[in-house]
Amino acid sequence: MSDMTETPKSAAMQKLPLIIILCVAVVGAFTLRDYLSFDALRDNREALIAFRDANYLMTALAFIAVYVVIVAFSLPGAAIATLTGGFLFATFPGVLFNITGATLGATAIFLAARTGFGAKLGAKIEASEGPVKKIKDGIDENQWSMLFLIRLVPAVPFFIANLIPAFLEVPLRRFVISTFVGIIPGSLVYTSVGAGLSEVFDRGETPNLGIIFEPHILFPILGLCALAAMPIAIKAITGKKGL
Template sequence: MHDDTDETSSSGTRSWLRHLPLIAIGLVALTGAFFLGDLLSFETLRDNREALIAWRDGNYALAVAGFMAAYIVIVAFSLPGATVATLTGGFLFGTFPGVVFNVVAATIGAVLIFLAARAGLGRRLSKGMDTSEGRLKKIKDGIRENQWSMLFLLRLLPVVPFFVANLLPAMVGVGFGAFAVTTLLGIAPGALVYTSVGAGLGAVFAAGETPDLGLIFEPYILLPLLGLAALSALPLVIKAVKGRKGLT
């Protein structure tokens, strides 16, 4: 005789296990926001710069692996300090290959939080949107139909918080491949800017100054980024124009 109680219990256990990664990320993120804000800072980098350089010079491969592992953890758990980590990548390894280490580590961290969110709330929310009516379903369908353009826009527009761009695609059922590729390519321009700033930190430290982190909003940086965003949005514009012509 089939036991419905056991089946319900098993289903509930599986549901709970699917939520564990997202719960862990939330708990670590909250803990990090309270206790790591001052630790993962520019001041910490400045005060420990000589020890970091000695560590890099002593074992370059280990330094690269350790740096990337730390960066992945920062992104995957949405900890404060991602910008400082990017600067550190430039400071320790130069613009190149520092930007490669930064982009790859940030992408891996983003993929991990994307998978955790999709395994937890993402699939349930995605199914709920599929069965819903009205504006909510239209939003999801719009993102699905134009996911490459939408994902690139999320990455290229500097006003969209990084963790939002990691979680939102999971909530609307975006494919893993599209998310990973657009993250890798979409964050590269901004990462290049901050990595290059990090590469020049030696002179900044020597002068007793702080880096200009608002550099990305300077016209000669922001305008090319907005141009890339506009290029990403072009398929959306073309589709909207075709749709209107079809209605007339």
């Protein structure tokens, strides 16, 4: 018969992956900022291009692996990594490499958070009563829409968008699909900016990372947000649950 009680040792082991991620994130924030920067990319661009030309497949795989590590450990430089994907591999397949790395890294955080705290917290919320339970029920009824919204809205930090689903017992498959699809618009914008970095470097300028908030970019993304929110609005108006 299996022991149904959770020992302190097993509870600590479950929290260990998330604790490691948080510790590495704190250390990385102070030690890697100068290495994962626009200046570092500019200063090493010729070496990177030469290595890519000589080892394209290895470069692509190494790039995705580095992107996974950056996202999984919430290290500084995710935006620079996305620009680098466009700089090295053009808008396509650069955007595909960026999305793949970001999705895998986000999934690592999601699993670590769900294993460490999310499953237990979700079970407690499910067994409770009151406003918190009602909020969770509302989110559960519109999970796809909510997941796409937190990915599409530029103001939601990527790290937070990875943690919230873990605490709300979102299925892994649903998390992965919504992450991969939901980050396509933003990734496409920044990858295309990265694809034009050679001209930016030649002019001695820095890329405009605020381009996503310019009207011709922001309005279409907000339109996608409205589309994702439409099922929620319809349910709120009609008072009917989705099928």
